[in-house]
Amino acid sequence: MKIQQEQVFENNKKNLKNHEESYDFLANKLSKDGHDVSKIVSELSDFQVAIPSWALGAGGTRFGRFSFYGEPSSLEQKIDDIGVLHSLTQTAGAVSLHIPWDIPSDYAAIKEKADALNIKFDAVNSNTFQDQKDAAESYKYGSLSNTSKAVREQAIQHNLDVIKIGDKLGSKALTVWLADGSCFPGQNNFQTAFQNTQDSLIDIYKGLPDDWKLLVEYKPYEPNFYSTVIQDWGASLMLANGCGDKAYTLVDLGHHLPNSNIEQIVSILQLKGKLGGFHFNDSKYGDDDLTVGSIKPYALFLIFNELVYGMQNNPQNPDLAWMIDASHNVKDPLEDLIQSLEAIQEAYAKAMLIDQNALKAAQIDNDVVKCQEILQGAYRTDVRPLLEKARLNTGGALSPINAYRELNVRGSLISERGKHTVATGL
Ligand code: LRH
Ligand code: MN
Numbered sequence: 152m153k154i155q156q157e158q159v160f161e162n163n164k165k166n167l168k169n170h171e172e173s174y175d176f177l178a179n180k181l182s183k184d185g186h187d188v189s190k191i192v193s194e195l196s197d198f199q200v201a202i203p204s205w206a207l208g209a210g211g212t213r214f215g216r217f218s219f220y221g222e223p224s225s226l227e228q229k230i231d232d233i234g235v236l237h238s239l240t241q242t243a244g245a246v247s248l249h250i251p252w253d254i255p256s257d258y259a260a261i262k263e264k265a266d267a268l269n270i271k272f273d274a275v276n277s278n279t280f281q282d283q284k285d286a287a288e289s290y291k292y293g294s295l296s297n298t299s300k301a302v303r304e305q306a307i308q309h310n311l312d313v314i315k316i317g318d319k320l321g322s323k324a325l326t327v328w329l330a331d332g333s334c335f336p337g338q339n340n341f342q343t344a345f346q347n348t349q350d351s352l353i354d355i356y357k358g359l360p361d362d363w364k365l366l367v368e369y370k371p372y373e374p375n376f377y378s379t380v381i382q383d384w385g386a387s388l389m390l391a392n393g394c395g396d397k398a399y400t401l402v403d404l405g406h407h408l409p410n411s412n413i414e415q416i417v418s419i420l421q422l423k424g425k426l427g428g429f430h431f432n433d434s435k436y437g438d439d440d441l442t443v444g445s446i447k448p449y450a451l452f453l454i455f456n457e458l459v460y461g462m463q464n465n466p467q468n469p470d471l472a473w474m475i476d477a478s479h480n481v482k483d484p485l486e487d488l489i490q491s492l493e494a495i496q497e498a499y500a501k502a503m504l505i506d507q508n509a510l511k512a513a514q515i516d517n518d519v520v521k522c523q524e525i526l527q528g529a530y531r532t533d534v535r536p537l538l539e540k541a542r543l544n545t546g547g548a549l550s551p552i553n554a555y556r557e558l559n560v561r562g563s564l565i566s567e568r569g570k571h572t573v574a575t576g577l
């Protein structure tokens with residue numbers, strides 16, 4: 152299934168007039184307020200978010216999984232699905248592979264397919280949280296932190312293998328997320344587990360090509376429910392610092408205890424030049440992996456406010472690896488991803504409307520009310536015409552969800568692939 156540019160073009164026609172009216176109205180108002188609207192639109196077009204290879208099929212919980220028909224059953228088909236997302240949204244120009252779930256069988260063919268669809272290979276993710284078939288050692292009691300040297304060595308070697316795989320595809324970053332921790336008090340020595348993790352990460356770091364980054368992802372709990380070795384940004388930052396300049400912290404929105412101030416974490420990491428990557432999702436309770444912006448859109452906007460500030464004011468921080476890390480239990484995964492991409496763009500656009508100079512002045516004056524007015528003024532603006540314009544300029548759909556449905560993408564995928572297919576992933 153490949154969406155042709157003409158199909159999108161045709162589909163856009165009926166909504167073009169409506170779009171132009173609402174865009175002109177908004178652009179006019181924003182220009183009067185001193186915004187450079189075409190710059191905002193072009194920043195939106197440039198903003199690309201990686202789709203994880205494990206999110207294209209229906210996810211599940213430990214209580215079960217309900218298949219979504221026509222799921223991709225090979226990496227090739229997953230890239231095709233991302234191609235569909237990208238042709239409609241023009242913001243999904245990258246894929247993030249999870250190894251060994253999605254090891255390419257033919258590198259040249261996969262690369263060729265991705266190139267043809269304008270999709271880049273972003274960070275590669277290692278997996279030492281599941282035992283692999285025929286592996287000599289088990290990760291039941293941890294991987295990089297394990298008390299057994301043989302287990303640690305196997306986990307280190309896996310990460311080095313993942314770097315090699317990513318290198319063949321043009322990836323430039325390795326993301327390490329560890330499930331390592333303990334389920335009961337006394338099970339682990341915290342210091343030994345942390346030190347082992349640091350030493351193992353240093354061994355991996357030594358195998359990192361010069362132009363690569365090591366992204367250390369944290370998470371407070373799950374699958375271990377008493378302690379996790381890399382439980383928060385502080386642990387991640389310490390480990391990254393212990394490795395060197397090419398190691399950074401990766402923030403996953405779902406990996407915080409309730410009510411954590413994620414925007415503050417993001418902000419300070421950028422100040423220190425240590426924010427390397429970002430996983431988008433949303434949550435009500437824990438690491439729920441829900442559609443981005445579906446539960447706490449204002450929090451997402453506040454996070455984007457800090458990200459935009461950081462991108463504009465912190466040259467010491469590198470460009471970030473952006474990725475959606477959501478799971479889909481009841482929705483069509485592609486529709487869910489389209490909604491997530493839209494929510495990300497919306498939060499980004501709104502954050503770009505914040506008048507940073509006025510905000511700074513109000514902060515200096517301690518005009519708390521004004522500060523809030525400035526933020527909420529931007530947040531309350533309906534920026535969707537800007538998103539439409541950004542998509543229109545790059546050949547995308549005015550309304551990706553409507554186009555997806557009207558072009559009967561899922562129906563075509565089902566007739567191509569059959570109903571009962573199962574994608575690899577969580
Ligand atoms: C862990 C996580 C991490 C994994 C992915 C499958 O909860 O967020 O990024 O690699 O989920
Ligand atoms: Mn994640």
Ligand code: MN
Pocket residue numbers: 403405406438476
């Ligand atoms: Mn997660």
